[in-house]
Amino acid sequence: MIFSKTIQRDVIFYGIGLHTSAKCSLKVSPADAGTGYLFRVRDEEAKVDHITLEGSNLGTNMVCGSSVVRTVEHLLSALVGLGITDVIITTNDVETPILDGSAADFFKELKFAGVRTIGDHKPLRLDKQLTISMGGKMVAIYPRNDNDVVVSFRIDFDNEVVRTMPQELTYSHSEDNYFEQIAFARTFGFKKDLQALLSNNLCLGGSLENAVLIDDNRxxxxxxxxxxxxxxxxxxxxxxxxxxxxxxxxxGFTLVADQAGHSINNKFLKQFYAE
Structure with missing residues (x-):
């Protein structure tokens, strides 16, 4: 049996935005079964889905009516990692706090608030496959003969330091595995790209406190x-x-990704639900 889950009390997160450097806050609140991940921004609200999520090269944004909340992917990832299906996310700000650059603080604080069952959850068993490619990148999904969810990811960066690190990871999705293998992994970037990003008003809130910075040799x-x-x-x-x-x-699916990023992920999401 799979259950719908929410949190037991409100949790508030404060911090700066990775790209805007603005001081940001948001509140995650309990919700009824069937709510999904519902954003409330000022006087508007929208559910997280393939229409409201918009991917860019450097993050995924949530479109809520006339408002856009930037870099929501770490928060959403933590919710999935905890098996939470229904919450209300309230903010008046333009970006999600980057915190330490990982999903760990979101995961730990939401778990500390308490996760409770609110009813049965009836996800569908995948019965189709889909592959999309874009500029040498690829995302594909395949049905499985069981109910497991597995992610297989391969990276290939033009950087000698990264090439000394593991290039592939196969992750079997569960709360414990998420906490042990995924939650604490921080966002990263390359020093050679930094000036161009800053010149385009991106990564203005980035620092060694919330990101891994990689040079040509270290x-x-x-x-x-x-x-x-x-x-x-x-x-x-x-x-x-x-x-x-x-x-x-x-x-019941295996997700395979090769050098994928936010843009192709979002393209995949939209095509997946369009078919």
Whole structure:
């Protein structure tokens, strides 16, 4: 039996936005079964789905009426990791707090608030397959003969430091595995790209406190990586958040990704629900 789940009390998150550097806050609240992930922004509300999620090169944004909340993928990933199906997310700000650059704080605080069952959840068993490619990147989904959900991700960055790290990760989705393998993996970037990003008013809130920064020959963060597979694990974290409606609505599938990022993930999401 699979259950719908929400949290037991409100949880408020404060921090800066990765791209805007604005001071941001949001509140995650309990919800009834069937609510889904519902954003309320000022006087408007919208449910997270293939229509309201919009992917860019550097994040996934939530469109709520005339408002857009940027970089929602880490929060959505943590909700999926905890098996939470229904919450209300309230904010008046333009971006989700980046916190430490991973999903760990979202995961831990929501879990500490308490996760409770609110009814039966009836996800569909996947009965189709889909593959899309874009610029050398690929995302595909295949049905399984069981109810498991598995993500297989491969990276290939033009950086000698990253090439010394694990290039592939196969992740079997569960709350325990998410916490142990995925939640603490931080967002990352390359020093050579930093000036161009800043010039385009991107990553204005980025720092070594909320991201892994990689040069041509080293990880610049004093403490290095949290674990050997942190880079590929963060890519898994992102795709779970980017495709959170699929993880909420379906079971029994293997998701395969090769060098995928937010843009192709969002293209895949829209095509998946269009077919």
């Amino acid at each position: 990880v610049i963060n004093v403490d290095g990586l949290r674990f050997e597979s942190e880079i590929v694990s963060h890519k898994v974290l992102d795709i779970i958040g980017d495709l959170s409606p699929v993880f909420r609505d379906y079971i």
